[in-house]
Amino acid sequence: MKQFFLIIAVIFMGCASTPKTSATKSAVPFIALDLGELNVLIVESYPRWEYRFLRNALMRDPSVNVSVLLLHPELAPGAGRNYIRKFPDTREQLAKFDVVFLGDVGIGENELTGEQCDRLRDLVDQQRSGLVFMPGQRGRQLTFLNHPLGELIPVAYDRTKHAGNWTRSEANFKLTSTGKWHFLTMLAQDKSRNEKTWKKLPGFFWSAGVERTRPGSKVLATHSSMRNASGYVPVLATRPWGSGHVLFVGTDATWRWRRGVEDLYHYRFWAQVIRWMAHKRKLAQSGGVRLTTYTPEHPRVGDEIIMHAHLLYSLDNTIVQTLRANVKGPDGKTRDLKFTLVQNGWGQYSGKMLVTEGGTYEVSIYHPKSKQAVKTKILVK
Numbered sequence: 001m002k003q004f005f006l007i008i009a010v011i012f013m014g015c016a017s018t019p020k021t022s023a024t025k026s027a028v029p030f031i032a033l034d035l036g037e038l039n040v041l042i043v044e045s046y047p048r049w050e051y052r053f054l055r056n057a058l059m060r061d062p063s064v065n066v067s068v069l070l071l072h073p074e075l076a077p078g079a080g081r082n083y084i085r086k087f088p089d090t091r092e093q094l095a096k097f098d099v100v101f102l103g104d105v106g107i108g109e110n111e112l113t114g115e116q117c118d119r120l121r122d123l124v125d126q127q128r129s130g131l132v133f134m135p136g137q138r139g140r141q142l143t144f145l146n147h148p149l150g151e152l153i154p155v156a157y158d159r160t161k162h163a164g165n166w167t168r169s170e171a172n173f174k175l176t177s178t179g180k181w182h183f184l185t186m187l188a189q190d191k192s193r194n195e196k197t198w199k200k201l202p203g204f205f206w207s208a209g210v211e212r213t214r215p216g217s218k219v220l221a222t223h224s225s226m227r228n229a230s231g232y233v234p235v236l237a238t239r240p241w242g243s244g245h246v247l248f249v250g251t252d253a254t255w256r257w258r259r260g261v262e263d264l265y266h267y268r269f270w271a272q273v274i275r276w277m278a279h280k281r282k283l284a285q286s287g288g289v290r291l292t293t294y295t296p297e298h299p300r301v302g303d304e305i306i307m308h309a310h311l312l313y314s315l316d317n318t319i320v321q322t323l324r325a326n327v328k329g330p331d332g333k334t335r336d337l338k339f340t341l342v343q344n345g346w347g348q349y350s351g352k353m354l355v356t357e358g359g360t361y362e363v364s365i366y367h368p369k370s371k372q373a374v375k376t377k378i379l380v381k
Helices: 049-059 113-126 138-146 148-152 190-199 255-258 265-280
Strands: 004-009 037-043 062-069 099-102 130-133 155-157 165-171 171-175 204-207 210-211 217-227 229-243 244-250 284-286 287-292 303-313 324-328 334-341 348-354 359-366 373-380
Touching: 004 244, 004 255, 037 049, 037 265, 049 255, 049 265, 099 113, 099 265, 113 130, 113 244, 130 265, 138 148, 138 155, 171 190, 171 229, 171 265, 210 217, 210 229, 210 334, 244 265, 255 265, 303 334, 324 348
Parallel strands: 004 287, 037 062, 037 099, 099 130, 130 244
Antiparallel strands: 004 303, 155 210, 165 204, 171 217, 217 229, 229 244, 284 287, 303 348, 324 334, 324 359, 334 348, 359 373
16 A cells, blocks of 8 residues: 655644643643654754753653764764764655754855755745754854855844854843743743743853844844844844744853753753744644644635645655645535645645635545545634
8 A cells, every 4th residue: 555644734823733821821831742752853063062961951851853963074973872974865854853953063065065955944944844043153054144044044143243242241041021921931830930040040151143133033032231233132032934933042051051950941941942843743643644734824704725735755756746635614515625736845735725604614635546634624714
């Protein structure tokens, strides 16, 4: 029997159910969420402390499969447990990763290639994966600014500050109004305690050379003292891109949070990061079929709902031109939809559905030659 893996992306914000939180807004909403196994790729140049403690924390998480690519510029790639010797060769190999961390690496000899950066961009744009930018003191991420991958970074780098910024006194993360309640930054059970926790965290002396935040980004925390013409310098920011999420962490000192408390805050933060970035990819899944989102966010009578489906690969390497869908309307009648292959897409198919009455629509999207299918319900007001 032919087997196919599909990623059904019905582009409609809010299709995948969001995990419910208690009235106190739990500090660990995604740690408690069972998303199954998560695949994480860490790409780094030198084994700096930030990388070492991040790697060790994730490797101790039983639900996280960590792969590490350590690109020593002067030496061969790092080897050992969980290390890989080269960047994934194909889109299919890269597509398994739910979250990718990019450390102090860039485009160049013995580092990443332009083609590999193309695949990373597509991974976020089309496969709903998360991408974390973690710049370092070598300033290698500035090389991304000459490649389309650089468009994903939530902040604009100051090109005159290749090595970043240093302060003589210890600086801290200063939570913004958004960061005080965001899933990623909830290290305590309520807003007041959370702010106090962040203020007490061991700080940092180095931060990336950032000029400003880019449009569409959300700043969760800024530098506690450094300002420029655009305001306080952002050090923690997120940005939606395509069907995925991007996170920018503008200092290399979160490992210092372990002082006196071991993994309490360090692990909690990074565990929430990977689960927040991966949950839309994982919430609705059946076998090789994954259901994510669709648009518009709240459909009403007369709206045209745009849906996208993703076909990762087939075991016999065949490429089909269409996927199909059965739609059962509120009146009980059934109609068929066709999803056509998008040119230059990563196994991407698109389809449209006009809704003419309010109620619940039951949608089943399937491969015409396979029994695999994904089902969902769309509520139209």
